Amino acid sequence: MSETLAVHLVDDDAGVAEACRYLLEGLGLAVIDWRSGEDFLAGVNLEEPAAVLLDMRLPGIDGKAVHERLQAADACLGVIILTGHGDVDMAVESMKRGAVDFLQKPVGAEALDRALASAFARARQCAGDRRIRDYAAALSEREREIARRVSQGLTNREIAEALHIAVRTVEVHRSRVVEKMGAANSAELAALWQRIET
């Protein structure tokens, strides 16, 4: 989980975008830059977790609209809003829409690094949640019953009694569920399940 995520840079000003890329690459990050909201929405791979540095002021559809569409697409992207002038209302609104951070230009390397760290964390978490959900979706009904009871901290015997099946059967299912969910053991399975059940 420590692989480096990419940074999408959406800014219509080529001069700023180039400079920002220089800075981000200085921080050891991979940068994909876009000149407009339309280009970005059309080209971005929404399946891939990443951070987004999104300028509010764009020709055509603006930063706010791009952000709304990303939300609607349920993408695992950590969005950082960039703006020419800090406006409290706009910042609050952006955060409500789920932005990781709201930064005023010109952004310092330190603040950018910190915000990007949060954005990556958010993207990773989102991607992780999605993977777990995908795994869970692949379970059979019986496996799901057992996974739920494991996460509730029930023993194999208690589960067998509740489901009127043999303890051995429960053990077989349980090990398969741990494997299918990509967990190391029953304790991790319990933690993963709690994360998606809430």
Next chain:
Amino acid sequence: MRYSTPSKPFMPKHPTPAPRIRRAGLQGALLIGLMALLGPAAAAAAHAASTDGGHASVNAGDVTVGILAPRGTAHTLEQWQATLDALDESIPRISIQARAMTLDGIAAAVAQGQVDFVLTNPGQFVLLGTPYALSWLATLRSNPANSARAALGSVLWVRADSSYRRVEQLAERRIAAVHERAFGGYLLMRPELQAAGMDIDAFEVDFVGYPVDALIYQLRDGQAEAAIMPVCMLEQMASEGLVKRSDFRALAVDEPLGGCVSSTPAYPDWTFAALPHVSEALTGDMARSLLAMDGEDTARWGAPVSAARVATLFDDLAVHPLGESLATRLMDTLQRYWHYSVAAAVLLALALLYHAWLQRKARRHGRALEATQLALRERERELADAQSLNVSGELATTLAHELNQPLAAIRHYAEGSVLRLQREAPDSPLLEPLSRIGHEADRGAGIIDQARQWVRRDAPTPERLSLHGLFDHVRALAQPRLQRLDVSLTRSIAPDDLGVLGNRLAMEQVLGNLIGNSLDAFEAARRNGWIQIDARRAADPDRVTLTVRDNAGGFSPERLARPFMPLDSTRAQGMGLGLVITRRLLQRQGGEITVGNHADGGAAITVQMPAAESLEAAQ
């Protein structure tokens, strides 16, 4: 030409002028003004009155004959005595009174009906005949050898010992004449003077008045270089022993007339005429008596001859008989019909009073209007102030953004370089200046942000605003441009009391900007048309939808792609901040704006604002 009074020593017994028109002072002047306003209709009416029923028909008793007196009263009365006596005798029921008159005197007497008959030259007949409906009774035959059609003419006399041989030599010299309108005088001579190929103004003609005798004395004594006289006048004076014929010489000699020298073609002789108020019977008797005279002691008369040649002459002289005497006849009419005049004066006085009253009212309204105008201007100034503050705010915002971009780039490069150096050459002396570059860029951005905060206005306090009220106001402000560009502005607001919740000044600015935007488009497209404003409650009952449409062509696709991009105007002038500011103003009041075109070739801008009722609900 100069006009002067005759020299006193040569005016023996100036004839008593006929009763002159009373100069009627201010009231008269006002009446003339009124009559002039009423124009030809009034003159015609007055004239009709004078011919139809102004006087009882004269058939017997005292009858007055007005006689033109070119040589003074005494001479005239003496000359005509025998003729008048003969008339008196042949028509027993009348008693003739003779009145010697000047040209002006006869004109006035005829106009006022103070005489019953006139005996005057054909020139005056042409002038008076038509307007006063005179009846021509007989034409004089002064000399049996001559036809009545060719009896009158003028002579231009100079002293026999002078050097003048041709008319043009008299240019700039003093020429004496009786009257500008004297027929056997200046009127007939004028074409001859003009025929000399000179501007008539080149001759210095002095009109010295009657009697004619005075002219010849002035000429003889060197007070004038030439004199314009009727034909035979000098010859007659010579025969009377008053002057010596050989002392004078005629210029521009034409055919002799009745044995006398003439400088002009011959014109018909004098005519005896009756005024329209004289009875037909008396007119007939008079004509018969005149024609019956044998010419022994009396004058000799013939049938009246046509004065067509005289009329032609007048046409040539550009003298319109009717037009010329209009003022005189107007005065006469006024005097004769004083009761109408008084009524007119009363009417005029009333009109003046009414006018004064109207003027006072207008002044009062004017003051009110001025106050309104002042208030309007004050409001306009306020709006302009607000607008300019908004413009500077928007400009600062735009500048902040535009400058922030390069500052951001500088900072990014500086910090990106620092990061690389820290990794690859942590001892590099460039690390310190590079990080300073980053800090300075940040400081610059801070200053810009402060400036922007400084011009930023506080959010306006919302109040209830009637849409009709807002439109009335904005319309008044836009009126001059609407009028100049010939653009109509209509509105439809339903329900009538629909209102929005916002700041008055901001909303006036919003509407003013939207209308202004349309007007700019009309002006740029050089066309006229309409702007329609429509206000309705939105689907959400707490909101009001306002649509401004025009038929000025609409926004271009490029403009429509980014309508709120500042400093990007389709206008030649202006900063293109209009829509940006409008949106900003609306956003601050919780409103929105959408920009588009409608199918009929024009812009359609839709604004949404909180409805006024939501304020009441909130309170």
